Amino acid sequence: MTVRTTRRAFVTAGLLATALAATACGSPQDTANGDDSAPVKVGLVYSQSGALATYGKQYIEGFKAGLSYATKGSNKVGDRAIEVTEVDDAGDPAKAVSAAKDLIGKGYKILGGSTASGVALQVAPIAAQNKVLFVSGPAATDGVTGINRYTFRSGRQSYQDVLTAKSFIGDATGKKVVVFGQDSAFGKANEAAVQAVIGGAGATVSSVLAPASATDFTPFATQLKAAKPDLLFVAWAGTTAPAMWQTLDQQGVLSSTTVVTGLDIRASWPTFGAAGSKISFLSHYFDGATDNEAAKAAKDAVPGGTLDLFHPDGFAAAQMIVHAIEQGADDVDKMIAGLEGWSFDGVKGKMTVRAEDHALLQPMFQVKLSGSGTDYTAQLVKALTPDECAPPAATMKG
Incomplete structure (x- = not known):
C-alpha cells in the first residue's frame, strides 16, 4: 500500500517524532485536548491505481484546488495547518478498509476519497463504528446516501x-x-x-x-x-x-x-x-458547464487548466472538510451538525447538504x-x- 503525504506533513511528522523522543510537549493528545495550533489530519483513500485511477487523479487535483480556494491559499483553518495523507486503495474495498482503519488508528478524525462505489459502501460503516467524519467522493451508488450520520458525499448519486x-x-x-x-x-x-x-x-x-x-x-x-x-x-x-x-x-x-x-x-x-x-x-460535469468563481478558481489550479468529470467532486470535498473543521474543530459531532443543511457555491453551482440523509443536492x-x-x-x-x-x-x- 502506498501512502503519500504532503511535504509539510512529512516535516511536521518528523518534528513530532523528535519532540516525542525528547519527551517534550506536542503529543498526539494535544489535538484531542483542544490544542488550537496542532495540525488537523485528513486522510484521503482513493484510486491512485487500478481501473478508476483516471477518476482518482481528477478527484485529487480538484481536492487540492478546492483546499486552496476554501482556505484562501493558506491550507489552514485559523492557525491550524490541514495535513493531508493520500492512500491508494486501487479500487479494492479490502485495501480501502485496511487503510481507513490504519488512519483512524493514527488519530485521523476526517476521511475522504472513495472513487469506487464498492469502496464507499465498505468504508462508511468503519467511519460510523469509529465515530469519524467520512466524505465520500465520486462513488455514485445511492446506497451511500443515508447510510449513517457520519457519512457525507461530495459527488452526485445515480438517482x-x-x-x-x-x-x-x-x-x-x-x-x-x-x-x-x-x-x-x-x-x-x-x-x-x-x-x-x-x-x-x-x-x-x-x-x-x-x-x-x-x-x-x-x-x-x-x-x-x-x-x-x-x-x-x-x-x-x-x-x-x-x-x-x-x-x-x-x-x-x-x-x-x-x-x-x-x-x-x-x-x-x-x-x-x-x-x-x-x-x-x-x-455530472464538463468543462464549460459553469463559469462561476469556484469553477474559475478550479480551472486556474488544475494541471492543464481544463476541468473534467470528477474535478468538482474533489473541490467540493475540500470545501466541505474545511467547513466541518471551521464548525467543529476536533469535535466530530459538531462537524456533522455544521455540514447538515449547509449550502455553498461549488464548481457546479449551488450545492446543499440535505440534513435528513446527507444527499448532496446539486445542478x-x-x-x-x-x-x-x-x-x-x-x-x-x-x-x-x-x-x-x-x-x-x-x-x-x-
Missing part, C-alpha cells in the same frame, strides 16, 4: 443521473422507455434505476440486455428500432462501446428516437465515433457533442436545478 435522463422526455406518463445495456451487474443496476425513477413516474420501461461477450450488435439494434421507444437509455461500459455505437448509428436507431447516455470523462468521447453528435447526454446538465472523433466539443443544452434532480429522501440508518 440524480437517471432524473437527468428523464428530463429529456418531460412528463413520463404514458411514455415508452427502453434500457439497452450489458447483461451484467452494471447493466442490471441501470435497468433497475430507470425502472424505479422513470417507470415510477408513469413510463412503461422494458430492457434489452446483451451478453457482455457480444461483438455483433445488429440483432440488438434491429430489436431496439422495432420497439419504437420515446426514450432509449443506453448504459454501456468496456472496449466494445465503439462497435456498439457504430452499429446503432448505421441501423438508424440514433435517428429514430431520443437516445440518452451518460457523458464520461473527455478521454472517452472518441469512443462515440460518428455517433457522438446524434446522442443526448446527461452530464445536473443536458449536453450535446459537436464535431467528431477526437475533436468533439461539449455544449450545454440545459442546466437542471438541484430541486429538479433531487433524489427522494432516504431514511438515515445509523
Whole structure:
C-alpha cells in the first residue's frame, strides 16, 4: 500500500517524532485536548491505481484546488495547518478498509476519497463504528446516501443521473422507455434505476440486455428500432462501446428516437465515433458547464487548466472538510451538525447538504457533442436545478 503525504506533513511528522523522543510537549493528545495550533489530519483513500485511477487523479487535483480556494491559499483553518495523507486503495474495498482503519488508528478524525462505489459502501460503516467524519467522493451508488450520520458525499448519486435522463422526455406518463445495456451487474443496476425513477413516474420501461461477450450488435439494434421507444437509455461500459455505437448509428436507431447516455470523462468521447453528435447526454460535469468563481478558481489550479468529470467532486470535498473543521474543530459531532443543511457555491453551482440523509443536492446538465472523433466539443443544452434532480429522501440508518 502506498501512502503519500504532503511535504509539510512529512516535516511536521518528523518534528513530532523528535519532540516525542525528547519527551517534550506536542503529543498526539494535544489535538484531542483542544490544542488550537496542532495540525488537523485528513486522510484521503482513493484510486491512485487500478481501473478508476483516471477518476482518482481528477478527484485529487480538484481536492487540492478546492483546499486552496476554501482556505484562501493558506491550507489552514485559523492557525491550524490541514495535513493531508493520500492512500491508494486501487479500487479494492479490502485495501480501502485496511487503510481507513490504519488512519483512524493514527488519530485521523476526517476521511475522504472513495472513487469506487464498492469502496464507499465498505468504508462508511468503519467511519460510523469509529465515530469519524467520512466524505465520500465520486462513488455514485445511492446506497451511500443515508447510510449513517457520519457519512457525507461530495459527488452526485445515480438517482440524480437517471432524473437527468428523464428530463429529456418531460412528463413520463404514458411514455415508452427502453434500457439497452450489458447483461451484467452494471447493466442490471441501470435497468433497475430507470425502472424505479422513470417507470415510477408513469413510463412503461422494458430492457434489452446483451451478453457482455457480444461483438455483433445488429440483432440488438434491429430489436431496439422495432420497439419504437420515446426514450432509449443506453448504459454501456468496456472496449466494445465503439462497435456498439457504430452499429446503432448505421441501423438508424440514433435517428429514430431520443437516445440518452451518460457523458464520461473527455478521454472517452472518441469512443462515440460518428455517433457522438446524434446522442443526448446527461452530464455530472464538463468543462464549460459553469463559469462561476469556484469553477474559475478550479480551472486556474488544475494541471492543464481544463476541468473534467470528477474535478468538482474533489473541490467540493475540500470545501466541505474545511467547513466541518471551521464548525467543529476536533469535535466530530459538531462537524456533522455544521455540514447538515449547509449550502455553498461549488464548481457546479449551488450545492446543499440535505440534513435528513446527507444527499448532496446539486445542478445536473443536458449536453450535446459537436464535431467528431477526437475533436468533439461539449455544449450545454440545459442546466437542471438541484430541486429538479433531487433524489427522494432516504431514511438515515445509523
